[in-house]
Every structure is written in structure tokens, then in C-alpha cells.
């Protein structure tokens with residue numbers, strides 16, 4: 251299958267943070283068409299429902315013409331194929347990510363030999379960011395302004411706003 255210039259960037263994005271956004275914006279400068287695939291796993295509890303995750307990521311990336319945000323279930327390689335993509339974009343934060351990403355990349359190319367994985371290094375400002383960390387900060391009412399895009403912060407605030415006094 252020839253390269254079509256369509257790339258796919260997948261994750262749970264629960265929630266989407268500034269590290270994810272940076273990878274998308276940089277990848278969008280490299281690939282003419284980029285599909286952000288929001289993984290839906292009905293067996294795994296998530297903080298935001300898939301439709302909410304898709305909606306907020308679309309809002310964050312609304313200015314990028316070549317970027318589409320779509321929810322998907324099942325294997326990443328199947329999702330990529332269904333969108334005529336053979337390139338997977340992944341972000342690498344630190345050496346600790348390399349083991350897992352290397353295994354995933356080998357697995358994906360075993361499942362579909364046409365698939366190539368392209369790695370982008372995390373921006374130095376965002377290497378410490380993870381969705382898990384953000385969920386923990388949000389639960390404890392911490393300030394998320396330096397970690398997530400505005401559209402995500404607003405939804406986190408609405409979700410974790412302290413309850414008002416009971417009448």
C-alpha cells in the first residue's frame with residue numbers, strides 16, 4: 251500500500267492535555283491529513299465519556315484544517331486502515347515510554363505489515379504531563395491552567411466544582 255500522507259494519532263485522551271496538543275500541532279505540520287483517534291474501551295472506566303472527549307478535542311483543534319477527530323473501538327491498525335492511513339504517530343516522553351512504544355510498534359507491524367510508526371519527542375515543557383496526573387490534580391481541585399487546553403479546563407472545572415452550601 252503506498253503512503254497516502256494520512257497519519258493517525260490515537261490515545262485515550264482522558265483528558266487531552268497540552269502534551270497531546272503539542273504532538274498534534276507538530277504532526278499536522280508534517281502530514282497533510284491527520285486523524286486523531288479517540289480510543290473507546292467500554293470495559294475501561296473513563297473520566298469523560300467518549301463523545302465528550304471527542305467534542306472537547308474538536309474544540310481545541312478547530313483551527314487546524316487538515317485534522318479530524320474521530321472516536322474508534324478496537325485495534326488501532328484496523329482503524330488506521332479504515333481511514334486509508336498507514337502512518338501511526340506516537341509521542342515519546344522519556345526513556346520509560348520507549349519500551350512500551352517499541353513493543354506496540356512491533357506488534358502493530360506484525361498485525362499489519364504496511365503500518366509504520368513515527369515517533370515525535372515530547373516538548374520539554376510537557377514531558378512530565380500525563381492524563382493520570384491531570385485526573386489526580388483535578389480530583390483534588392488543583393490549578394490545571396499550565397497542563398490542559400482551555401476547553402478541557404472548563405469541563406474539568408464544571409465536573410469538579412465544589413458543591414455550593416446546601417439550603
Ligand code: ADP
Nearest residue numbers: 260261262263269340341342372376377379381
Ligand atoms: P494511551 O494510548 O495509553 O491511552 P494517552 O492517551 O495518554 O495514552 O496518550 C496517547 C499518545 O500521546 C501516546 O503516543 C503517548 O505517548 C502520547 N503522550 C502522552 N503524554 C504525552 C506528553 N506529555 N507529551 C507528548 N506525548 C504524550
